Amino acid sequence: MEDGGKRRRRWVVLGAVLAGAVLISGITLWVTDSSPFKDRYCWGAWEQDSGPRFLGDDALGKSGSERVTAESGTPGSGGKTATCTLTVSSSVHDDDSTQPITFQDRVTLSYGPVPEAPDKRRDWIDRYFSGSASALPGGLDGLVASDRAMLILPEVCDVAGRASAVTLWAESWGDGHLGKRAMPLTIGSLPDVSTMLLDAADVGMRKAGCAPEKPLRTSVPMVRLAERDDSAGNPLCRIPGVTFTWGKDMRYQQQVGVVGDRLQTCSVVWKQRGSPDEPAAQFVMAGSPRTAAVFAGLPEGSGQGLVRRDCDGRNTVFYAHIGPGLGDGGGEKDRQVFERFTDAVGKRVGCGPAKGTEGAAR
Structure with a gap:
């Protein structure tokens, strides 16, 4: 049988070996940038x-x-x-x-x-x-x-x-x-x-x-469902009736985004090299309850660019934000463009009459 001294020495050696292994493993993890470091x-x-x-x-x-x-x-x-x-x-x-x-x-x-x-x-x-x-x-x-x-x-x-x-x-x-x-x-x-x-x-x-x-x-x-951006044109994002006067020196780019029964997005930005894209117009149809909740509390009405309609039993939001550089500052032209957007997309997803009332210009 081993005496107590030999057993203690064996445990000391074993402990040193284990400690060294842990140290080497830790260094390896640190050098290789591995978890938990x-x-x-x-x-x-x-x-x-x-x-x-x-x-x-x-x-x-x-x-x-x-x-x-x-x-x-x-x-x-x-x-x-x-x-x-x-x-x-x-x-x-x-x-x-x-x-x-x-x-x-x-x-x-x-x-x-x-x-x-x-x-x-x-x-x-x-x-x-x-x-x-x-x-x-x-x-x-x-x-x-x-x-x-x-x-x-x-x-x-x-x-x-x-x-x-x-x-x-x-x-x-x-x-x-x-x-x-x-x-x-x-x-x-x-x-x-x-x-x-x-x-x-x-x-x-x-x-x-x-x-x-x-x-x-x-x-x-x-x-990826969104399309690549391209030069803006009429009808915008292929939405019937949504048209603008673009001008000759045009840097507007359109982006056809999601096109579904519960969500549709369309964006226009003004591009200038070296500067962030500047939003020029945004159109959204939102038919899911949580997405529609984002628009709660905003002024409603065609003149405000926000109406709600019943679309096949869903409370659906139609929204537009047209910047002054592209529209007429929330005037009659902006209202007409928004109503054409609402009618065209509403027909596509099976909507009834608008719930919103006429609102003042934004």
């Missing part, structure tokens, strides 16, 4: 190198690149909007200047109620109901593009009668001797962006205390 961002919703391009090494390809995150507020705190901004900064040598060209790629995650003020709500709708975005599958109320995404949350998450939503918004800027210029930024593929959106929604709802029993997921593949 990967960074987590935005209230823990996202993990480094988890799939989307913006969270991986590809986003850090330029010299001096670094990724930083900044959170403002917590989802559900006081019913206010909480935001998290994930920024990748980098720079490259500029042959025409002593100063380098700097770049900032930024993705902003927001959780909270849709804006209350009508003008800010319309701007929000212009951004997230863009024709560049495709509908989330599996009955989820949301839209996803490579540079933006939006999910309308269940009614239990509403704040003061306003629907709550989770949004993603990407923007990129370069700054050099030619000045500051906007550039396109891709967060990731549509499936990756939709996963980021749903992960953020799950974390946000848990923190806000309104999460469903099961996390929001879809087993249906995310596919």
Whole structure:
């Protein structure tokens, strides 16, 4: 039999071997940037190198690149909007200047109620109901593009009668001797962006205390439904009767988005190189209860660009926001265009007469 001293020495040696193995494993994980040493961002919703391009090494390809995150507020705190901004900064040598060209790629995650003020709500709708975005599958109320995404949350998450939503918004800027210029930024593929959106929604709802029993997921593949943008023309987005006077030096681009029985989107933007796209007109038909809830509280009537109709038993919203550069500032021409949109799309989805009343010009 072994005496006590030999047994103690054996346990000491075994303990040293195990400790060394754990140390080596930890170093290996750290060197290879493997979990549990990967960074987590935005209230823990996202993990480094988890799939989307913006969270991986590809986003850090330029010299001096670094990724930083900044959170403002917590989802559900006081019913206010909480935001998290994930920024990748980098720079490259500029042959025409002593100063380098700097770049900032930024993705902003927001959780909270849709804006209350009508003008800010319309701007929000212009951004997230863009024709560049495709509908989330599996009955989820949301839209996803490579540079933006939006999910309308269940009614239990509403704040003061306003629907709550989770949004993603990407923007990129370069700054050099030619000045500051906007550039396109891709967060990731549509499936990756939709996963980021749903992960953020799950974390946000848990923190806000309104999460469903099961996390929001879809087993249906995310596919692109929106068409490529092209020069705007008549009829706009192939909607009968929706026409504008475009002018000769035209930089308007139209985007045919979702075309379904419960959602249709059409966008017009003014494009100028080096500047963000400027929304010029937005048309939406929304027939699901949660999507229609986004428009609750806005002024209604044809003159306001918002009416409700019964479409095959569904309370359906028809909405238009026409900018002053393209329309007549909410006057008679804008009203006529909106009514043609409502009639054409309403006939397509089987709607009855409009529920809204005539409203004053916006």
